[in-house]
Amino acid sequence: MPEQPHQPEGAIAGTGMGGAMDLGASEAVTLERAPGGPPGTGPAGRPRSLWSDAWRDLRRNPVFLLSALVILFLVFISLWPSAIASGSPLTCDLAKSQDGPGPGAPFGYDGQGCNVYTRTVYGARASVTVGLCATLGVALLGSVLGGLAGYFGGTWDSLLSRLTDIFFAIPVVLGGLVLLSVVTSNTVWPVVGFMVLLGWPQISRIARGAVITAKQNDYVQAARALGASDSRILLRHIAPNAVAPVIVVATIALGTYIALEATLSYLGVGLKPPSVSWGIDISAASPYIRNAPHALLWPAGALALTVLAFIMLGDAVRDALDPKLR
Amino acid sequence: MLLDVRDLHVEFRTRDGITHAVNGVDYAVDAGETLAVLGESGSGKSVTAQAVMGILDTPPGRITAGRILFRGQDLLTLKEQERRRIRGAGMAMIFQDALSALNPVLSVGDQLGEMFVVHRGMSRKDARARAVELMDRVRIPAAAQRVRDYPHQFSGGMRQRIMIAMALSLEPALIIADEPTTALDVTVQAQVMDLLAELQREYRMGLILITHDLGVVADVADRIVVMYAGKIVESAPVHDLYKAPAHPYTRGLLDSVPRLDRKGRELYAIRGIPPNLTRIPPGCSFHPRCPMAQDVCRTDEPPLYAVSDGRGSACHFWRECLHGPDH
Numbered sequence: 001m002p003e004q005p006h007q008p009e010g011a012i013a014g015t016g017m018g019g020a021m022d023l024g025a026s027e028a029v030t031l032e033r034a035p036g037g038p039p040g041t042g043p044a045g046r047p048r049s050l051w052s053d054a055w056r057d058l059r060r061n062p063v064f065l066l067s068a069l070v071i072l073f074l075v076f077i078s079l080w081p082s083a084i085a086s087g088s089p090l091t092c093d094l095a096k097s098q099d100g101p102g103p104g105a106p107f108g109y110d111g112q113g114c115n116v117y118t119r120t121v122y123g124a125r126a127s128v129t130v131g132l133c134a135t136l137g138v139a140l141l142g143s144v145l146g147g148l149a150g151y152f153g154g155t156w157d158s159l160l161s162r163l164t165d166i167f168f169a170i171p172v173v174l175g176g177l178v179l180l181s182v183v184t185s186n187t188v189w190p191v192v193g194f195m196v197l198l199g200w201p202q203i204s205r206i207a208r209g210a211v212i213t214a215k216q217n218d219y220v221q222a223a224r225a226l227g228a229s230d231s232r233i234l235l236r237h238i239a240p241n242a243v244a245p246v247i248v249v250a251t252i253a254l255g256t257y258i259a260l261e262a263t264l265s266y267l268g269v270g271l272k273p274p275s276v277s278w279g280i281d282i283s284a285a286s287p288y289i290r291n292a293p294h295a296l297l298w299p300a301g302a303l304a305l306t307v308l309a310f311i312m313l314g315d316a317v318r319d320a321l322d323p324k325l326r
Numbered sequence: 327m328l329l330d331v332r333d334l335h336v337e338f339r340t341r342d343g344i345t346h347a348v349n350g351v352d353y354a355v356d357a358g359e360t361l362a363v364l365g366e367s368g369s370g371k372s373v374t375a376q377a378v379m380g381i382l383d384t385p386p387g388r389i390t391a392g393r394i395l396f397r398g399q400d401l402l403t404l405k406e407q408e409r410r411r412i413r414g415a416g417m418a419m420i421f422q423d424a425l426s427a428l429n430p431v432l433s434v435g436d437q438l439g440e441m442f443v444v445h446r447g448m449s450r451k452d453a454r455a456r457a458v459e460l461m462d463r464v465r466i467p468a469a470a471q472r473v474r475d476y477p478h479q480f481s482g483g484m485r486q487r488i489m490i491a492m493a494l495s496l497e498p499a500l501i502i503a504d505e506p507t508t509a510l511d512v513t514v515q516a517q518v519m520d521l522l523a524e525l526q527r528e529y530r531m532g533l534i535l536i537t538h539d540l541g542v543v544a545d546v547a548d549r550i551v552v553m554y555a556g557k558i559v560e561s562a563p564v565h566d567l568y569k570a571p572a573h574p575y576t577r578g579l580l581d582s583v584p585r586l587d588r589k590g591r592e593l594y595a596i597r598g599i600p601p602n603l604t605r606i607p608p609g610c611s612f613h614p615r616c617p618m619a620q621d622v623c624r625t626d627e628p629p630l631y632a633v634s635d636g637r638g639s640a641c642h643f644w645r646e647c648l649h650g651p652d653h
Contacts, residue, residue, distance in 0.1 A: 228414075241430070
């Protein structure tokens with residue numbers, strides 16, 4: 001530091017005082033990029049947007065890196081579970097019921113004699129599929145409905161707001177028990193559909209608020225004054241400015257949808273055997289918790305880790321996208 | 327006549343009642359002419375402009391009476407779609423604060439080019455080329471490199487130049503500039519005003535300059551209308567008005583400007599505050615603040631008296647005001 005005390009100070013003064021000393025020629029001078037780069041340009045002098053700023057923040061955030069690593073691993077084993085687990089999760093040997101860890105079964109065996117390691121690995125697919133699809137559906141439906149209501153206002157907006165109130169009043173687990181108990185299909189889709197049905201009001205509210213905030217900006221009026229249509233204003237001017245809070249809430253919600261899938265499966269209305277899901281395994285293992293706790297702890301641990309990873313990711317994304325927290 | 331606003335009335339329905347923002351405004355602008363609209367906050371000058379542009383928020387706003395003739399066509403009878411075609415191509419608006427009037431997530435090139443995409447159906451690439459041309463026109467250095475930059479990367483003066491470029495892009499016949507230099511510091515103000523005046527001469531556009539800054543007006547405007555409580559109180563060629571105002575409100579405004587030859591003396595201020603637009607005083611709406619007010623002002627609303635050719639004043643005592651300062 002003592003060798004070059006004036007270098008950084010000079011750079012700061014040069015860019016910072018430009019605005020105050022705009023005198024004809026000097027206004028042009030401030031526009032030329034100083035070696036250090038004026039505020040608002042990246043190290044390479046490239047323009048910086050909210051997104052590139054956020055990405056730069058995220059790359060340096062250990063919480064983000066750790067949770068992203070866990071999530072990438074989860075996605076990988078949901079796509080190719082056989083890459084790290086041999087055998088089928090449905091091949092069980094009652095003779096090995098409640099056995100501890102053995103060769104090929106580092107997590108031991110559950111009450112039915114199934115390989116807990118294999119089942120835990122294969123269980124990721126249901127959780128990740130439900131989580132991603134439900135979030136995608138909720139985000140799309142919620143932001144379209146909420147965005148339109150916020151932009152156009154009036155009767156539809158009031159109607160939608162009351163409708164979201166009604167949906168908020170439905171207890172999720174009770175709703176799941178009632179609605180899903182009549183479903184016979186044993187795929188993830190009824191569960192996803194149920195979550196979209198009950199989840200969209202949350203995103204819709206966020207999107208509505210974000211659109212109302214963005215709508216009041218001068219640039220929306222400016223765009224209108226220059227002849228832009230409603231659809232252009234909504235898609236090109238409002239949407240990019242309103243999407244950040246939706247992304248944040250959706251990422252955090254993803255974790256809760258995974259937990260909800262496990263809850264519903266535990267209660268017997270989500271996925272049902274022979275599907276493989278952490279919720280089913282936790283439910284099946286809970287009667288034997290004293291004799292074979294490992295059969296419960298591994299799927300429960302995997303579930304907790306997954307939910308935690310997504311919520312941490314959501315937190316990190318929120319921190320990066322909210323400029324006020326910088 | 328390029329733009330002819332006749333007897334325009336605009337009101338807003340609010341929780342406290344009906345706000346009468348514009349109460350019978352008449353003004354006209356011809357091609358190549360600059361009309362300055364002067365008034366304090368809440369005088370209705372911006373609302374009038376929004377009504378002309380068709381960007382008034384309705385509801386709560388409502389145009390209750392009047393006509394807005396643009397090239398002889400009454401805009402208020404047009405469908406929204408037809409008006410949209412006129413916005414941008416026929417008339418455009420320059421906003422006060424370019425930082426908030428430019429979209430922060432789009433590069434300036436995208437925003438400038440959007441005009442050509444929307445109105446001319448150009449491809450993105452052609453639109454970008456036109457954006458660079460426009461930035462050159464408003465003298466933004468290194469336009470070709472800066473076209474990809476975002477609004478926050480420009481200085482205030484440069485941002486306002488971009489706003490001007492956007493408004494000028496389709497060479498509209500009429501530009502409404504709503505306090506275009508208020509957010510800028512004084513030296514940059516002069517540059518931006520000079521640029522605007524120069525471009526206006528070049529394209530022979532009509533310009534409506536909304537401002538509360540008397541200094542800005544004197545240099546560039548041809549005519550001036552002074553608004554108070556949603557009405558025009560004085561309308562005059564700019565030099566006549568500066569020489570001798572014919573309305574006590576205008577006189578008050580001119581006297582409130584700090585001047586070097588009055589250094590050390592207390593600065594004049596118009597007493598009182600602008601009226602509440604939900605309860606505009608009867609008679610002359612300026613009478614509670616007027617140093618010349620008589621009984622007649624409390625009861626009779628003054629019409630716009632013809633002071634001379636092309637000059638009007640809405641004061642019962644315009645003669646006294648014109649001929650002698652009395653404070």
